[in-house]
Amino acid sequence: MYTHEQTIITHGKPLEQTGKALVMIHGRGATAESILSLSEHLDAADFSLFAPQATNLSWYPYSFMAPVSQNQPALDSALELIHTTVKQVQDQGIDSSNIYLLGFSQGACLASEYATRDAQRFGGLLLFTGGLIGQQIDTNNYKGSFNGTPVLITTGDPDPHVPVSRVDETVKIMEEKGAEVTKKIYKGRPHTILQEELDLAKKILAKRS
Template sequence: MPLFRVDPENPFSGPHQNQQIVTGGVDLDEAKMAMILIHGRGASAQSMLMFADEFEAEQIHYRAIQAEGHTWYSRSFMAPKEMNQPGIKSGLQAIYDQIAELNNIGIPTNKVVLLGFSQGACLTTEFAARHPQQFAGIVGLSGGLIGDEINLQNYKGSMKQTPVFLGCSDRDPHIPQERVDLTEEIFQKIGANVTKKIYVGMGHTVNQDEIAHVNQILSSS
């Protein structure tokens, strides 16, 4: 079955459309780049905006997307994709809509970073791999591509050497390292410049080294 990809002519409508968008950083008319933040299960857009305070960047506009019910999809990210619909499709559409809005006000996609944590990292990496193009950066913190099975042939196109950072624990209770490894392989296949860091015993969280990698992407964009 082919993967769902956003169709600009026929946008998907689901639970995550028309949800709250929380913004921060500089105003859009002052911004040279933007970051779209996607929260994890049970979290909020506001919590991701607070997380963005860790980043060192000037002239950046932040916007964090809120999932309906604080959950992008109901089951494990390794469940069959059809069991997590319409959440996945609706979440992918929500990311696309924010990119399109930024494009419309003059920030091109190659000046947009997508960053997600946990369930948000799964949605972030899935969006980028299904819609390969040049971004300023893709950051997946404790997450990976979605589904019980991953077919490499489903992911085609070019990321045009977009920097991709994947960070995860070697014993994350929710994200098997093997899925992070496979996510790295697919991004390499579609032309991304991938950095993967597996942290021994970290658990399901974010550390300072990961934040430093995000700052490195921002400083080079």
């Protein structure tokens, strides 16, 4: 088992120019640089971009629906690195309402889990094929209120990694915590990000808090 090095890649204009941040969390086997390249398809030129890098290209070793204990200590270390990334933005005077979290697959699961454990008003959550983590969801882990945060959450039907049932469970908990959720399930879609998903994400990024 492993813990994650504190590696955060930044891209684009500095925060003092943009006033808002997009934290991008890569999937298993990918890199911070690869998820940053997605920004070219998101009209994100007015955002400061932050992408933490998983050690060994994986945030945790097993499925996100494995017992949480099997994914430790890597999972807690990954959540801590996301927290460090967000705090790095907040320490520069940026309110959470101007911080957006984006993830794909394992990164979307991590973004879901991180945001819901300490729910607050984010600019938006863009969760491409992901959901809350654990064999069973432990609602005792989740505190706070999203206070109207717009959330996009997607998966394929079927998806080899993220079942529709877990997305549905995730939506229920996020909505109970005050998120405004857009859920999209794509029949027969491979494990990827469709143009329609990017277009929906762009709408959230275009909204100004």
